[in-house]
Amino acid sequence: MGLGVEWAVQWLTLSARRMSEHREELIALDRAIGDSDHGENMDRGFQAVMEKLAQTPPETPGAALKLAAMALMSKVGGAAGPLYGTAYLRAATALGESADIDAAALAAALTAARDGIVARGKAELGDKTMVDAWSPAVEAADEVLVAGGDALAVLAAAAEAAEVGAVTTDPLVARKGRASYLGERSAGHRDPGAVSTALLLRAAATAAGFPEESAE
Amino acid sequence: MKKLINDPRSVVDESVEGFGMAHADLVDVRTDPIFVLRKGAPVAGKVALVSGGGSGHEPLHAGFVGHGMLDAAVPGAVFTSPTPDQIIPATAAVDSGSGVIHIVKNYTGDVLNFETAAEMAQAEGISVRSVLVNDDVAVEDSLYTAGRRGVGGTVLVEKIAGAAAERGDSLEAVAGVAEGVVRNVRTMGVALSGCTVPHAGVPSFELAEDEIEIGIGIHGEPGRHRIAMEGADAITSRLLDPVLEDLGIKAGEEVLLFVNGMGGTPLSELYIVYRRAAQILGERGARVARSLVGNYVTSLEMQGCSISVLRLDDELTALWDAPVHTPALRWGM
Numbered sequence: 437m438g439l440g441v442e443w444a445v446q447w448l449t450l451s452a453r454r455m456s457e458h459r460e461e462l463i464a465l466d467r468a469i470g471d472s473d474h475g476e477n478m479d480r481g482f483q484a485v486m487e488k489l490a491q492t493p494p495e496t497p498g499a500a501l502k503l504a505a506m507a508l509m510s511k512v513g514g515a516a517g518p519l520y521g522t523a524y525l526r527a528a529t530a531l532g533e534s535a536d537i538d539a540a541a542l543a544a545a546l547t548a549a550r551d552g553i554v555a556r557g558k559a560e561l562g563d564k565t566m567v568d569a570w571s572p573a574v575e576a577a578d579e580v581l582v583a584g585g586d587a588l589a590v591l592a593a594a595a596e597a598a599e600v601g602a603v604t605t606d607p608l609v610a611r612k613g614r615a616s617y618l619g620e621r622s623a624g625h626r627d628p629g630a631v632s633t634a635l636l637l638r639a640a641a642t643a644a645g646f647p648e649e650s651a652e
Numbered sequence: 653m654k655k656l657i658n659d660p661r662s663v664v665d666e667s668v669e670g671f672g673m674a675h676a677d678l679v680d681v682r683t684d685p686i687f688v689l690r691k692g693a694p695v696a697g698k699v700a701l702v703s704g705g706g707s708g709h710e711p712l713h714a715g716f717v718g719h720g721m722l723d724a725a726v727p728g729a730v731f732t733s734p735t736p737d738q739i740i741p742a743t744a745a746v747d748s749g750s751g752v753i754h755i756v757k758n759y760t761g762d763v764l765n766f767e768t769a770a771e772m773a774q775a776e777g778i779s780v781r782s783v784l785v786n787d788d789v790a791v792e793d794s795l796y797t798a799g800r801r802g803v804g805g806t807v808l809v810e811k812i813a814g815a816a817a818e819r820g821d822s823l824e825a826v827a828g829v830a831e832g833v834v835r836n837v838r839t840m841g842v843a844l845s846g847c848t849v850p851h852a853g854v855p856s857f858e859l860a861e862d863e864i865e866i867g868i869g870i871h872g873e874p875g876r877h878r879i880a881m882e883g884a885d886a887i888t889s890r891l892l893d894p895v896l897e898d899l900g901i902k903a904g905e906e907v908l909l910f911v912n913g914m915g916g917t918p919l920s921e922l923y924i925v926y927r928r929a930a931q932i933l934g935e936r937g938a939r940v941a942r943s944l945v946g947n948y949v950t951s952l953e954m955q956g957c958s959i960s961v962l963r964l965d966d967e968l969t970a971l972w973d974a975p976v977h978t979p980a981l982r983w984g985m
Contacts (some may be wrong), residue, residue: 452961463852471731471871495715509768510737513728517735518764556764599946601920614873616797617790621874634886 439587439644444500446643448489452482454635465628469615473514474628481512481520484572498531501545516615516629517568519553526552526593539587543577546594550574557612564610564622572601573637591641598637602630653853660850661695664707664727671714674978678718682745685738688714690726695723699817700746701824703755705740705762705808706731708849709870712806712949715980721814722755730849730952731871733761739769743778751779751823753830755810757802758786759871781823783830785809787839787960789898790867790876801869804912804960805837805951808972811981815974827844829971833962838898840891841958843868843875845916847951866890870914870951870958884921888928891959896936899961903937908944908972911962915950917957922946929959942972950979 455462455478462475484507494500501524509521530543530548550570559565576597577590585593603626610622613629642648657663660880663725665686672681672688680689687704703713704726713725723746728734743752752773763784770780787805791797813830814889821829843865846855857874859865864887867875898935901907911926922945930940942963949958962968975984 467852467854467856471873472849472856473729473732476851477729477732510735513732513735513765514761515733515764517733517761518768521768557760612798614798614869614871617801617869617873617875619797619876 438536439497439542440536441494441497441500442484443537443643444497445489445494447640448482448485448500448504450639450643451636452486454639455479455482455632458635462628462632464477465631467625468620468625469610470616470628474516474632475513477512477516478632481508481517484511489574496531496533496535497537498528498533501525501528501531515557516632519557519629522556523549537587539581539585539590542590543581543589544575546574546577548647561626562608563612564605564608564615564627565612566627566633568605568608568627569598569630569637570632572597588641588644588646591637591644595634595638595641595646598630598634600636602626605630606636626640653848653850654847655850657850660853663850664729667707667710668714668727678977678979682741685735685741686727687738687742687745688717688727689742689745690717690719690723693723694748694833697750697820698746698748698824699747699750699821700724700752701727701755701810701814701817701826702739702743702746702752703806704728704734704742704761704766705757706733706871708952709950713790713810716807716810716978718976718978719985720818720974720976720978721810721981730851733765734757735765736769736772739766740773740776743769743773743780744776747778751781752763752934753813753817753823753826754782755779755806755813755830756782756784757806758784758799759801760798776826778828779823781827782835783809783813783827785834787834789838789870789894790869792876802960803841803870804839804910805834805962806860807912807944807948808908808910808960808962809833810836811976812971814970814976816979817971818974833968836899836963836968837960839958839960840885840895841868841870841875841914842866842891842956843914843951844955847915847954849952864956868948868951885928888925888959889932892929892932892961893904894931895959895961899963901933901936901938901961901963906939906941906964906969907933907964907965908942909933910944910962912949912958912960914946914954914956915947916955919946922957925957925959941969971980981985
């Protein structure tokens with residue numbers, strides 16, 4: 437048994453809750469090396485996702501992610517809007533019209549999402565961007581898939597790797613996005629886009645039934 | 653945080669609503685999605701100019717909508733680029749069939765959102781040409797950054813390209829004029845204080861009483877380095893010297909000198925900066941043929957300024973002098 441549309445809707449619902457809960461934290465991280473808007477924009481974007489979900493309930497996981505992509509692209513703004521919009525759109529395309537998502541389809545969707553972000557934003561691993569959370573997540577998902585893990589295990593591994601990836605941005609000097617203007621002074625701060633990525637992937641695992649962290 | 657606002661979430665909507673009421677003779681404000689149109693747009697047979705970006709830089713961009721400048725301005729949330737669902741209808745609303753130029757400041761978010769919007773507008777059959785403004789010399793190494801930012805020079809691009817569109821130039825010709833301005837304008841800024849984004853509630857960065865930040869952008873983001881406070885003449889040199897070096901201004905050349913306030917610095921101080929900048933240009937044998945001084949590309953209530961220099965030729969000077977009638981810039985009509 438893979439994951440169905442209930443999981444996708446639950447994932448997006450949980451994502452909206454996490455963006456709202458972590459709004460201030462993301463704003464504070466962005467204030468240090470950016471322009472103080474990431475938490476505000478992500479919160480606004482996922483509120484728009486929730487409105488669209490209520491208006492037109494999706495029938496497949498792919499349709500749910502496509503709906504989220506359009507809402508994020510039109511409501512978030514900044515760099516995060518087009519980047520997350522592209523990620524969800526590519527993932528939706530990868531999932532196609534399938535109603536039941538297995539581990540392989542999930543890993544492929546994560547890869548497509550990451551590739552979409554890289555194609556739009558032109559950032560590489562180590563540039564201190566959300567790619568530093570996405571890439572380790574994709575690698576961890578692939579490893580679990582090869583080892584025979586199920587969809588839940590793929591999501592749990594991706595979430596954990598993204599969280600570790602976000603922490604690894606601390607010492608990095610930003611080479612893309614607004615933090616890059618700071619040069620060396622961007623080191624010593626965590627990238628807000630990598631943190632929001634980790635929160636969203638953790639929400640995906642939680643929505644699939646992975647036990648929540650006690651630190652919640 | 654003390655601000656003349658009602659609710660941080662309604663700052664842009666209420667400000668643009670008031671702007672529309674104050675300048676009803678020049679602009680039409682559309683809501684949901686929000687954008688500002690030149691009264692009477694689309695203008696038949698004319699290439700249209702659309703710009704936009706985060707709010708908080710007023711009068712940029714909506715203040716430059718009108719005859720001889722922009723046909724539409726698309727405001728995002730404070731310091732956040734607008735989204736394609738605003739940019740696409742604004743582009744469609746001003747297109748007379750002669751095509752639309754997007755003037756985009758080189759910030760990652762603006763570039764990504766305008767890129768997406770241009771693709772989608774083109775899919776709807778509108779000819780769109782994008783011009784990227786990247787005049788900020790403070791960003792030194794573009795290999796390891798998102799590239800030079802679009803800052804004060806944007807106003808000069810919008811004025812001069814707007815004049816070219818108004819005289820009936822083609823889409824490619826207007827884009828060529830705009831790119832010519834981009835190639836010949838450079839800017840560098842300084843902050844004496846940070847600024848507070850309404851929804852954040854605390855300053856974007858803090859500067860001590862005796863510190864200034866050299867090389868700031870216009871989104872409340874810090875610059876390249878921090879130094880001890882100096883007199884206006886010394887600061888002027890710090891800003892102007894790299895600008896002139898980067899442009900390679902030689903004796904005998906004519907320039908437009910633009911001293912722009914960041915929002916919280918009085919005009920009297922901007923003229924002290926202008927005075928020294930004009931002296932330096934004179935010492936180098938360059939002639940300041942045109943000037944602009946005031947708060948045009950701001951960063952909320954930030955204290956500080958930027959200095960832009962545009963290398964002029966007869967064509968650019970004539971386009972600069974052409975009549976313009978917008979809420980923030982008006983002459984010749």
